[in-house]
Structure formats: C-alpha cells, structure tokens
Amino acid sequence: MKKLWALFFFFWPLVALIVCWIAPDRGWWFPSEAKSPLGSRIDDLFYLILVIVTVVFIGTQFALGYVLWKGATKEEGSEAYFSHGSHSLELIWTVVPAFVLVFIALYQMDVWAEFRVKSYYPEETLKDGPMMEVKARQFEWRIRYPEPGKDLQNQPQPGDLYTVNEMHVPTGKPVKFNLRTDDVQHAFFAPQLRVKQDAVAGLIIPVWFMIEEAGDYDLVCAELCGWGHYKMRATIVAEPEEKVAEYIEQLQADQNYDGVAADEDDE
C-alpha cells in the first residue's frame, strides 16, 4: 500500500506531462501562432520559460516521488536519517534558481520595453499620430477614425468616422491607436496578436501592434466590465493599406449618406 501511494505521486505528474504533450495537437493550445512580430517574441519567451519550468517540474516531482518511494520501501524498524539539513545543498539550491530567475527577468526586459515604453516604440508609430481611437463601452467597441487627411484629435471632430466592433488596419506596418473607455474599465485583448491593454477611465493609452498577414483577428474584452463582459466581441480586419483607404472612403460615403444618392444602397 505504501508503495502504491509513492507511485501515486509519480503517476499524476506523468499524466500532467502527457496532457501537456498532446495539448497542441488537440487544440488546447494558443489559438494560432502569434500573428505579430512582438507576439512571436512573447511566444518565444513562453517556450523558453516552458522548457525551464518543465525541467524543474520533472525534477522536483520526481524528487518528491523518489523520497516518498524511499520512505515506502524503508525496512520496518530501521531508523530515519537524522539530519538538520545541509549547508552546501542549501547553498546550491539557492544560488542556481536565483541565477535562472535573474536571467529570465533580464532576458525579457526589451520585449516589455518595446510593447509599452514609448521611446522603444517602432519609429513609424512615433512619426505618425495614432490611426484611430478605440473606445470600449458596455458592451461593444466603438472606433473613431479621423477624417481622411486629418490627424486624430482627442475630442471628436465634425468629420470623424465611426464604426462599431470592426477595426480595419493596414498590414505590414506598425499601427498605433488610442485606447479609451467610455465608462468602466475594459481591456483590449487580441489573442492571436498577443496584445492586451486595459482601457482605464480617464486615461488615453497608446497601443501599437503590427500584423504581417491579412485576415480577420479577434478582439475581446479581458477585464470584467459588467454583465455583458463576454459579449464584447469585435474583429480586427488586417488588409493592405490601399484596401484600408478604400474602406475609410466607403465609410465616409456611408456616413454622409442622405438617402438620395443613387449609387448607395440603404442596407
């Protein structure tokens, strides 16, 4: 029975490892590989940490199983090993993890800096103003583009163009936008892009990302914002720059539609 218990503690980490091993094939993994360069670096970091953590997991769980097994197989009546610890062992298992942890901490600083620290942003995003304003509200994403040829202002302007739950961005170049909220706190979460940023009442937060591949990407809310939190689904449409320009033009025409113009259809 004792041995069975020791094996129990060997058995479950094994199951955990197998589940993790088969997870990517079964779809229990990232929704897709990262679709933005910064996202790929986040993934790389994840896999690096995953390797380190897996080694430690196997090591410690095996050690736990091993000492339990030794305890279980100890002869009846034999004495326990009397020891208050080992100074050198303590030293080893303090210094080694400390080294690894400091390494992880330092290794990832630049990814973080590039994501959030303005002076590390890609040049293009510093040169141009934000492309649009994404305003979260209970329970949708309202997007405001400046009138073509104008810069985005923090206050709405007469020529501004509005859409809801659909964000068109050009591919192949960094896109910067202002993230705001109309009411409570929300978070801009684009899982395929690995971008997440809270939208905080009273703050205008610049966010940037870059998409290489044209396509539709999900945008969801990741900060509890009320009962409709789960409903805040939107699409980020990445397409070539000309197409975005066309889209904006169409948006402008739609928004100025007066019901008479012959070439428009009224939905």
Next chain:
Amino acid sequence: MFLKNRHFSIVTCGLLLAVVAGCSGSDLPDSFKARFVYSDRTEGLMKEAQNGVEDLPGVKELLDERFGDPQHLLAWSQLPVDFGGLSGTVAETPAGDVVKDLKLNLSDSFTLEEGQTAVAQFVTGEAAPAVVIITGWDAEKSEAILASAMETAPAQGDLVVIGAGERLQTGRSLYMQHCSHCHGTSGDGNGPTAEYLYPRPRDYRHGVFKFTSTKPQSKVSRDDLTRVLRNGVAGTYMPSFVPMLNDEQLYDVVEYVRFLSMRGEFERKLAGELSADYSQDAVDARKADGESYKDIVSELKDFLAEDMADSLEFVSDDLATSWTEADTDDALITPNSPRVPDSPESRRLGRELYLSKAINCADCHGVAGNGNGPQTTIYEKNPVTQELYSEPGLHDVWDNLNQPRNLTYGIYRGGRRPIDLYRRIYAGIKGSRMPSFKNLKDDEIWHIVNYVLSIPFEPEPGHAPLPAGDVATASNN
C-alpha cells in the same frame, strides 16, 4: 397535437403549423423550458374573458393556439413572418395501402445528405396534422422516403411543409441566449436584467419600435431591426451584435422579434376589444350599477360566440397588412431632394427653425440643445389612467420617462447619418413624444439636420462663427 379543428374555423385565411421543438439541425441548446407571460391588460380582464366561458375560448387560449409557448412555437401562416421551412404539395396520391414513399412538388430545391433526416408535416387533407420523418430524398424523381409507413394516406394536392419553423426556432434559441435577459422571454422588455437599465429595454408587445426608417404610421421594417442589431443603439445598453451573429442569424433573430411583436400586438388588441366591458374594473363598475354578474357573463358568452370571429379576423388582417407594408418601398422615407450642403448659412436657418414657434424643438431639447427644454419640467398625465406621472418630464407609450436627447453629446440613438436624422425629424420617434414633422419642406428638414449635427462642435450654438478649418471640412461633405 397542437391543432384543434374546432377553432380552425375562426382562422379564415390562415392555417396553423406546429413547430416541433428540438428537431432542427441547429446545434444551439434547445432545452429552455421558458414560458410566455400574458400582458397586464389580459390579466386585468375578468376571469371568464381570460379563460373562456364553457367551451368558448378566452383571450389566453385564443392567443396560445396561434402562437404557442417557447417550447412549442406555432407558425400561424396568417402572419407575415418567415417561419422557415420548405412548403410543397403531394404530387400524386400514393398507390397501395402502405405509404413508405411519397412524390412531392416542392417550392424550392431540396437536398438531404446521406444519414440526415428531415421532418415534414401535413397541413391540409385527411392526413393532417401528421408528422413524418423523411430519411432519404430522391431529387430526380422528387420522391421522399419515409422512416415509417403513414397511418392515413395523403392525397394529391395536400399541403406539406418540410422543416417547418426552423428559422423561428433558430431565432428563438439565439434570442434566448442573446436577448431574453433584457427583453424578456415574451419580448415584454422585462427580463431579469431589465430593471437595472436606463432606458428600459424595448417592450415589443406594442408593436412599436422607436428608430425606424419608415413613415410615421408604418411599422418597423426588417432592415430597421437588422440595423439596430448591427449598430446597437448608441447611448443605451443595446450593444452591436456583429460579429457575434452572422447575417443569417441576424435574420433569424429579427424574424423572432417580429413574431414576438405580433404576438404582443395581437394579445393587446384582442384584450383591448374586451377590456372596455369586461375588464375587472369595468365589471366592478357594472356590478355597482346594478347588473348581475351572471348577466355580464352571459353577455360575454354571446360576444365570444358571435362577435369574436369578426374581431379576430379584423385584428389579424390588420396585423398582416401593417407588418407587410413596413417592408415595402412605400413605407420607406426617402427625401425628395438631396441634403442641403452643410454651411454656416444652412445651420443658421436650421437654428431658426429649431427655435421657431411652429416647430419649437427647443421646447423639449432646450435652447442650447441640452435636452432640458421647458417640457421636461412639466408633469404629464398618463393617457390611459388619466393620473399624473410621479416624475416631471416626457413619457413614452411604455410609461417610461424619456429624456429629450441632449444634442451636445453627439450621440444619436437612431444613427448618425444625415438620412437617419432626416427620418427622425420626418417620422418622429415612434411611441415617444418626439412628433413627426413630415409637413416640413425637405430643405427645412435638411437645415435642421445640418444644425443638429453642428451642435456638439459649436461653442455658442448658432452664434459663434465656426473656425475656418471646420467650415472647410463641412463643405467637403
């Protein structure tokens, strides 16, 4: 089954189709055992009017046998609702005693994948209302193979519907997931979340929707409902449902909302026919005047036996006509002339109209457009009960306090396109105190539109000249 021939006679030009719950190919959860509630007006009738006298049905039964309950929706073909399903007739009377396959004339092409089944229901003829399961379909011979032999053989020309009400069912499932917690299972705008929302979610049962593109007296069109689902209603808790729902699903939800609206309207009108004489209050008054309860009941019985059929026909015809009309081009408001180009002059004219005695927007929306005109401080009378409302301000037909829009926010619930504002002014906001101004000239409406659109950006409404840049912007439009 859900069909009772006894009452079929009442339904003159229609027929009832039972929608069998849970049989569609939809993989949405179908297991809600929800229920429709009756309106206060119905519940306010005397018991006999609600539940019927002897074998004559009351309002509740008349309603239920046409609309069913959420688990067993009924498709009343009198209604202009796209219930879904493929209709057709039996092509030839099957030979032999055991009917295991059937030649059909269908209105559209039909396919059935290997291993799938479809449900068909006979609507007319001897076999009705039998339900059969089709296990195979021979497209060339247009012949259906049935899962089991039929008890009663159908005859040539019998109406049959395959997958009846599939669309309504999908709409119902989606509605229960996305809409019901605010708008309520019955579409009464009284779901569990509703009481915390301001403005209250729409109660469909009046058959009235506020933001439409249709003429002042017209119902809401399918396009209008779809647009609201697409764009949400800015400034309220009604969110956009795109991309959550695709076009097909939006259509299904819209059909279900229309179904609920018609159900509510049908109930409302039917109960309205009776409420003058047979509401609990009326009965109490009549008793006080010396009539005996027995006499009232027997009078009600006579009414149900003799006049109810006419009332039903009238109500259902009215429903069918008005809801059908809403989707026609005739109902759509289309300006005769294009928008007057936005200019300081146009805005000034708009401002003058806004303040003019005849139109007097400022009476509600306020001189500066803040939505705080003098009307918002007056106590209104409830048109039904003739009692004063408890809070000052304007009330809509749902008895909710309605703040006139604060035009300085730049939030337009019915849409921000010029045409949306035009239609708002032309048709008013249905059910609310915003009236129709359809007698204004096109240009006048456009001036007001231009002015209203400029309000959020002008520091001194109508007075301060616009910054040069903005004027240039405006003329680009």
Next chain:
Amino acid sequence: MATITPAIESHSDGHSHDHDHHEIGFVSKYIFSTDHKMIGIQFLVTTLVMLMAGGALALAVRWQLAFPWESMPVIGKLLFSGEGGQISPEFYTMLFTMHASVMIFLVIIPILAGAFGNFLIPLQIGADDMAFPVLNMLSYWFMWPAIVCFGASFFVGGATAGPAAGWTSYPLLSALVESAPGSGSAQTFWLLGLTFVGVSSMMGSVNYMTTIINMRAPGMTLFRMPLTIWSMFITAILQAFALPVLTAAGFMLLTDRILGTCFFIPSGIIVNNAPETVGGGQPLLWQHLFWFYSHPAVYIMLLPAMGMVSDMLACMSRKPVFGYKPMVYSMAAIAGLGFIVWGHHMFTSGMNPALGMTFMTSTMMIALPSAIKTFNWIGTIWGGNVRFNTVMLNCAGFVAMFIVGGLSGIFMAAVPVDIYFHDTYFIVAHFHYVLFGSTLFGVFAAITFWFPKMFGRTMNETVGKWHFVLTFVGFNGTFFPMHLLGIAGMPRRYANPYLHPYLEHLLPMNQFITFSAILMGFAQFLLLGNFLYSMFCGKKVGRNPWGANGLEWSAPSPPGHGNFDVPPVCYRGPYEYSSPEAKALGQDFILQTTPPPEMPESTPEPASA
C-alpha cells in the same frame, strides 16, 4: 539572551493552578467563549460551513461554463422560472464574485489565522491562553457581521443582482452605482462585509503578535518555535501592516459611493445615462491600494499552511525539518518581498511601464524563497521513516501542488508573457493551485493532525484517504486543464466563452472540468462527515497519538481550561525526531518538554543546530 532556568517548582504548582477554575456555563463555554481553543474550533466549524457555501457557488459557475444558458439546477427554478431556469449574465458575475469573496475572506484567511492560529499558538508556545482573550472572542464575533453583510449582499439589490464587480472590485464598476445591477446596495454591503473581516483579522493579528512575543514558555526561544508559530507570527505582522491600507481603500470606495467623494472616479463619465461624474479621481489608485493589501494577503493565505505542513512533514517522516533556519528566513523573505510585488497584478493596467520592470524583478525574486522551501520539504521527507497516513498524503499533495502553482507563477511574473496570460484561465489555474491545491491540502492535513488535540479522538483513516484521493483527482481534473484554457486564450469571468469562435472547441474540456469539480465538491462531504462523526464517535486517544515533539502534545487531549496541567518548560527545538537523545529513551521522538538527562549547571541549553 537571559539565562533560562527551568522552574522546577512549577510542577508542584499544578494543583493549586487548577483550583482557580470554576465550572463555566454553556454560553460562556461554547458560544461567547474566551478560551482560545473554543474560539479556534468555532472558527474552524464556521469556515468549513462557508467552504461548502463557496463551493456551491463555484459549482454554479462551472455549470454555466459547461452548459451555457441551460436550465441551472435548483437556482434556475427558484429565481429564473420565467426564463426556463436560464440564469442571467449578471447573476453569473455575482456567482464568481461571491465564490471568490466567500472563499478568500470567509474561508481561507479565517481558517488559517482564525482557526489554527487561535488553536495552536498558545498550545505550541506553552501559554495558557492568548494575551487578550476578550479581544480574541471579539475577533471571532466580528466575523458574523461580515457573514451577515456578505449574505445580505446576495439579495439587498434584488434577488438576481448580488455584488458583481469581482472580488477585486475594480472601480468604476464598483464605484458607480449605475454601472451594473450588482453595483447598487449589494456592493455597499459587500464593502461593509470586507471591513468587518478586516476588523476581525486585525484583532487576531494584534493578539497573535503579542502572544508570540510575550507569552512563550520558559526555554521557548525564537528559534525553538515550531515553524507553524513562525508562520503565524510572520502572517500576523503582514496583516498588521497591509490591512490598514485595504480598510482605508474600502472606506474611500464607500465614501465615493455614498458621500459623492471621487477618489477613484474621473470626470465626465456617463454610465447608464446617469448624470455625468464630477470626477478628479483615478481608478488605478484603487488597484494599487487593493493589491498593496491583497498581494501580501496571498501569503497570509499560504504562509500558515507552509508552517503547519513543515511541522507535519517532520513528524510523519520522523525526521527533523531540513534546514530549519533557512525555512524561517525564507518565510521572512517571502513576507518582505511580498510587500513590493503588488504591481504584478497590474502589468496591463496602464501604470507606468518602468514600474512593470521593477515589479517583474521583485516578483521573480519572490520565487526564490518559495523554491528553497520546496527543496527543504523534499529534503525533510528524504531518508525518513515515512508514515503514509492521511496527514502525510495531504502534506505530500500540498508540496506537489505548490510546485505547480509556483512554476505557473513564473510565466506570469514574466511581464511580456503576462501580457497574454493576464485575466485568462491560466491565472485562474495558478491561484487555485496555490490557494486550493496548497493551502487547502495543508488545511486538510492539519485538521486530521490536530483533531485529536481538539477533541481527544482521531479521524477515520479510511475515509480520510478516500477524501484525499477524490479531492486530489477532482482537483487536478478541474484545475490542470485550466492552464490549457488559459494558453488557448480563454478570458476569465465570461458567462459564455463560446460566443467567440476561437474558444468554441473548448466546450468539451470545460465540461470535463465541471464534472471533475462536481466530484471534488461532493468529496468534501466525506471530510464534513468524517469530522462530525469523529468528533463524537472517533477512536479515543491519549496526549500524543502521533509521537510528535511539540508542546501541545504534552497537554491533555483535549486540553482543559488553561491548557497544560503543569506549566511547560521547553528544553529543545521542535523537530528532534530520531535524535540520539530520543533513541536513548527508546523512541523516535522527544517532546520539547522532556528534560535532558542531565541538567546543565548554568549554561543555557543551546537551540539545537
């Protein structure tokens, strides 16, 4: 240090000591008791009941995630009959908010500090009671207004609109009454409940610190204290420093809601067409204040369990704790670092990104003492005469689960990776591994271990083992897959994640999780049943059924009023299992109170190295 001379005379004082105590009435013995043991047991029973309540809430959450919008058992019939038992989304938000609030504030914090802190501190340091017995009683009775407030918050705002801003209650959702159905009076009551819990904890904390500093038995030097006491001591200090911040923040939020101050509310916000906010505040301030308490609180919810597990592992392995002093220093380091890592909850919040780097480094560093402790626990078992009983199994479960919880934390400590994982199920998996996987397995072990001291009877071994296995399997089945849900990008607090196509395929996994959770939930009835049965019908045992060393085992089981029949004197550290001294007595343990064979003349007994 002063010379410690064991007071031999005190032995003979025993009799007169007993004479001071008179028969006490039922009410003052069992209800308004000032006896630390009774208060500890009261805390334990209350928190176990709350554990079941919190678990029921969790199962309701799981039901919705496995069968979204389908008729919910019991609750559906009661509250949502018109909708066919389909719950409303704000009810779902209430469910997870109250699950977390109950579990954290009414279960984990009070079961560790309240139940075991109270019961063990005087017994393990050789005191006859707490320093302030009345304050101690008050600390228990202040739990009740908290329970009443939390309970009332379920319905004061309407039957379906309980507090719904999450246990973190971020403004503006929690600050603006109009922003959610549950943000009305329900939220106010929730905040009041939080305040009462705070008051209760603060009373406990002051008491523990004073008791541990002042009331140790002769010979009980700081480094002869069991690790349980060290952990309680450090926890009490943590609480004393961190809690006032939360209490103040809670009051600020209350005044924002009731008096119209705007500490957390910026200007110009319109929610639900309510009047525009006046503003001037900053919602991030709440997050800073909240996490300044709540991150240390995570250690408040873990350290005592660490201490108790160290005690039990040593006893069940019949071996001294591996590296006693490093264990103490690690706990102190965790507590110290615990104060400067709160920002790791806010990496994506929009605070200054430079702070993100600082917090990342400190967070990485806090993993170090945790790692040391883990290695030391394994070292403790290594080479021991392991007894595979319920206590040992739960302790081993604790270590195994703590490893997972600790390692998953590394992903989140890495800011860039946290950008992706923040507010996904990865986080949910992580903190359940720490709070349930570690703390609760530690608590299960502790209940079994000290049960004989509480009631003079042992708990049933077979049922205990079944409880362990079912809970362990159910637990891992529930929470391990949540890591994968998090990697798949499933955000927390979604009433229906499957609206999003990239999460649709996770429904079967969520159903599996729910079935595991139901298994785990129902397994707790074994614990409750075992507890109640053994309380009255368990096997009677003597003073020291486990052959343990601590002072508490020299007292009668259960100890009478005043705890010890003779005031104890401590001669050595608590972990001298299998020491030569013990062997000399022919056993593998030696009580801290057993005098050494020869009394040294005047030199104090050094604490065993």
